[in-house]
Structure formats: C-alpha cells, structure tokens
Amino acid sequence: MNTDAFYHYLTGTRRALWATLRAMPDEQLSRAVIPTEGARCIKDLVMHIAVVEDGWFRGDLLGRPLVRETFGWKAPSSPDEYWHHPEKSLEELLTYWEAVEQDTLARWPELIEQAATDRRVAVDEDRPETLSVDEVLWHVMQHEVRHTAQIVQMIRLLGNVPPALDLAFFAAR
Numbered sequence: 001m002n003t004d005a006f007y008h009y010l011t012g013t014r015r016a017l018w019a020t021l022r023a024m025p026d027e028q029l030s031r032a033v034i035p036t037e038g039a040r041c042i043k044d045l046v047m048h049i050a051v052v053e054d055g056w057f058r059g060d061l062l063g064r065p066l067v068r069e070t071f072g073w074k075a076p077s078s079p080d081e082y083w084h085h086p087e088k089s090l091e092e093l094l095t096y097w098e099a100v101e102q103d104t105l106a107r108w109p110e111l112i113e114q115a116a117t118d119r120r121v122a123v124d125e126d127r128p129e130t131l132s133v134d135e136v137l138w139h140v141m142q143h144e145v146r147h148t149a150q151i152v153q154m155i156r157l158l159g160n161v162p163p164a165l166d167l168a169f170f171a172a173r
C-alpha cells in the first residue's frame with residue numbers, strides 16, 4: 001500500500017466517522033470526556049486532526065496559507081485557544097475538515113513530487129531534527145489514525161456505537 005492508497009482509505013473512514021458524529025447530540029460532542037489540558041472532547045479532536053493536516057501540508061510542505069484562514073479563524077494565541085473548540089458547531093468543524101481534504105487532494109501531485117526529493121523539513125521550530133517529506137506525509141496520516149481511535153473510544157464511552165474504521169473493512173473487495 002502506498003501513500004495515495006492510504007490517504008484514499010482515510011477519506012473513506014472520514015465519511016463513516018462523520019455520519020456517526022452527525023447522529024450524536026451536540027452536548028455529547030462538546031462534553032469533556034478526557035481529563036487533560038489538551039483535547040478533552042470530540043470536537044477538540046476533530047479540529048486537531050484537521051489543523052495538523054492543514055499545518056503540515058500547507059504551512060510546512062507547500063508554503064501556502066492554511067485553509068483555516070479562509071474560515072476566519074486566526075492562529076491560536078494560547079494552548080487553550082489551540083485545543084478547545086466545544087463552542088463551534090460540528091458542521092463548522094466538518095466543513096473545515098472537508099475543505100482541508102479537498103485542498104490536500106487538489107495539491108496531492110505536488111506533495112508526492114516533493115516526497116520524491118531529498119528535502120528535509122524541520123520537525124519543530126525549537127528542535128534541530130528534520131524529517132523527510134515522505135515521513136511528514138506518513139506522520140500526518142498516522143496521526144489521524146491514532147486520534148480517530150480516541151474518538152471511537154469516546155463515542156463508545158458516551159453510549160453510542162462507533163463505526164468500524166479498520167483498513168480491512170475498506171480494502172476488502
């Protein structure tokens with residue numbers, strides 16, 4: 001399985017996840033289920049997954065403005081602003097996530113072209129280490145898998161039935 005196929009798989013899992021989230025009450029999506037200063041509710045994680053893809057692909061790899069800007073959402077000025085989004089509507093967040101996906105798909109050839117070069121990307125502005133473009137692509141995709149697994153667990157803890165997102169269910173034919 002290559003990068004293209006894995007990103008395509010993620011676009012499928014998103015639709016299944018979004019359908020489940022749309023069927024849940026807003027109060028559950030905003031409820032702080034995880035006791036942490038970071039992502040506490042499902043909406044926090046939805047925003048986090050989308051903004052991480054937006055930031056790495058556009059900000060770091062393509063040197064373009066983030067899709068977030070077109071939503072009038074400023075860069076967060078505190079960890080609290082970065083992490084917490086219970087007041088946003090689910091539709092607003094999913095519209096943003098889908099817009100990030102559309103932009104990623106539109107620029108996919110450029111991302112793959114970059115992955116074939118020996119370019120290195122700073123892992124963090126405060127650290128000297130770097131990543132290859134291919135590693136950044138896989139980091140972002142794996143990051144979504146890890147956090148959507150958390151969302152699935154939260155859906156279950158809130159008394160709902162989560163979707164099956166495993167690769168086998170999407171790849172089987």
Ligand code: NI
Pocket residue numbers: 048143147
């Ligand atoms: Ni994360």
